[in-house]
Amino acid sequence: MTAPLDIALPAPRNWHADRALSQAAGSLLKARPDYRQLDAALTRLDAVSPALTNGFYNHAPMAVEALCSMGQGDEAPAWLExxxxxxxxxxPEGAPLDPDDWRALIGGRTRYPEWRAFFRDELKDRPWREVLSLWVHRLVDGFSSSACHAILQTAHMARALHAHETPVRLNALANALAAWADRYSPLPVEPRPNQGVLDFHATLSWITLLPEAHAPGEGAITAGYAQLVHADDFAEVTSLVDLSGALELRFDALMQEMTRLFIAYARTPYTVIVFTHAVTATAAARTLSTLVPDALGRRLLFRAFEHGAALMAAFTPLALQAPDPIRALPPNYPAYRAARHGDDHIIKLTEALLRAYQRSHNPIYLDAIAQAFAVLPAPDRD
Structure with a gap:
């Protein structure tokens, strides 16, 4: 009689899959930032509003910086066109803002030109990191404002400034902070003292999903946030999360958890867009955390987690109506493919996952890139 094996036999290897993963990983690791086109792109965007003609947030400043960060800056002019x-x-600008009255002015949604002028003056008189730290401190509780796009724009512009300070990039940071201040809107939940007893995954497992009667459909993400008033235990559960430990490592752990969330629930083009924001918001918070004091970075960590939990609570019921996620292989040269795909969410998501993969070599980030490309078709350019 043959003795039973006491080790597991290796699974048959799929050489095509191995080759695709290897090529995708290799091209990710070789990507280098190329900011030569960024200032020209930001100059073109300088007088542009945060709002598009359809009323949604303008992703262009974020997308062109992400293209440059992935080494695809040469694609930025055509993408902008x-x-x-x-x-x-x-x-046009109206009457100047009173800086002593900032608490009453944030979130008004009517004075973006005045906020832009205010922040440009601030950045002329003080070091940009000082201005950034002060206003992230003041605005961080509005992390999810405009579906977190304001903080995304701020992080992309701060990263560009950190790479190289120019007058154009200072103005772009002023524009981002102005949008955040003007659109400031905290989630509709009562804050609770942090209890710090559960890791990210365990805390998410306790989140109660919105009941079907209150779950949002395929509308604005901010409409989903509004329904959190019906999530009675949301603030209590999110307060359980443990934020202690080395900040960069905690952000890496959160990025992995938000990517798992994306893979589980990004099943349709709409839910790809929704859960992209769990990943990109975490990446933005991580970027800002390296430029501000540690205590403020810890607040960013919590708000990024809370934001992902809010998306999970609000949009998982909709996601679960679709079939299981598509399993696919990542495209070769994903940074180039993202640029050619052209969707701003694909560009920003790929860039965020690229950076996470470069830090950890965890294939979960390649899986998320693959899923995004498989589910979200390229825009019709005709």
């Missing part, structure tokens, strides 16, 4: 018809102008 393709988007230009959707831009609106910021409009």
């Amino acid at each position: 393709a988007q230009a018809d959707s831009f609106t102008l910021a409009g």
